[in-house]
Amino acid sequence: MEEFNWALRSAELDELKTTGLKFTWNNMRSGTAAISKKLDRALGNWQWFKHFGDSYAHTSNSGISDHSPISIQLMQQVQPSGRPFKFLNFWADHPQFLNIVRSEWDKPYEGSPLKRIQLKLKGLKYQLKKLCTRPDSETANLRQMLKNVQLDLDEKPNDVDLKNQEIRLKNDLAISARNEGAFFKQKSRIQWLKEGDSNTVFFHRVAKVRQSKNHIAKILNEHGAWLESQQDIAQAGVEYFKNLFDHQGRHMQKVDDYPKRLWADHSNLLGSPDTRNEVVKDFSTLNPNKAPDPDGYNG
Structure with missing residues (x-):
């Protein structure tokens, strides 16, 4: 089994999302001698998940055989009608990020403190969506623009405007490439590897495989x-x-029906207001790369 897993890793193969029967082989015996295992799998490489991300395998009844047949269903990729908001970590590096947050946070809202925070976060979503949401597309466009400028420079090596444009595009491309790496790292949910230009392809592949497996066919x-x-x-x-x-649901006892089990000083401690240091400490321990909450914000 170890050699088989090594072969899969070497060939960069991963299992397709599978429906149908749980076990694909049985020894065709009954009683305590019966054995059922999942021996057969449908595998795909990076190119497969890239072009057929919505495909899935289906395990059918074995009939008179000891193995179950596996069919692969190719489905046309369906674009979701509306993507829910998700906070992208690389936004925090945008030069206008703090100004955007500060501007939204200074707006007056009515309601309880928690309600006001909820409204501020909701309003912040619309402002953040105006920033770049697909750095991979931006990076591809910048690479093409830089290529065109460098071709022109080859014909006009002394053109100052072209040279300045090349410098600006190189800087923009470096920032966009860094954002692209952070973007795909966040989508891949990989926690043990730092983002960087050299890891972008890996993060992208993991994100595509994860997206394929999460798709409900x-x-x-x-x-x-x-x-x-x-x-x-x-x-x-x-x-x-x-x-x-x-x-x-079934009837639940009232809280008052349960005997009190806390000392008075413990009860007072639980009811005491949180200090600023406690709040800051709790927020600082949150993982910034964890799965987003229903409101789309992570960490």
Whole structure:
């Protein structure tokens, strides 16, 4: 098994998202002698996930064989109708970032302190979205612009304007490439490697594989029917959680029914207001690369 895993890593192969049966092989025996294993897998390399990111494998019934057949379903990539907001870490390096945050934070809002913070964060989303959200596209454009300028410089080596333009584009490209590395590192959720230009390709590959595995190709609803269209899958999710939370839960005892188990000084300590140092300490220990909360902000 160790040699097999080494071969997969060497060939840069990863398992496709799989639906259907859990086990792909059985020894065709019954009782305590029966053995079932997952021996068969559908694998893909980087180019596969790049061009067929929404594909998935399906394991069918084995019939009279001891192995289950695996079919690969190729699906046309569907662009989501609306992408939810997610804070991009490289925004914090933008020269106008602090001014944008400060401008939004100084706006007056009504309501409780938590409500005002919620409204400030919501308003900040619209301002941050105006910044670059796809540094990979920006980097590609800057590379092409720099290439064109350098071709012109080859014909006009003494042109001062072209030389200044080349210097500016080189600086912009270096910043954009650094942002691109941070962007794909954040999408890959890799925690053990620092971002950098040399790691951008690796982060991009991990992000594409992760995106492919997270894609829901089809779902089994409560009636036992498989749903494959994105609209049906979304509606099934809404109905599931609606039924889950609409269901009348079992009766819970009132909190007052439980005996008190805290000393008075402990109770007073729990009810005391948080100090500024405690809040700063708690925020400073948060992982800036953790998965974003429902509001789109991480850390």
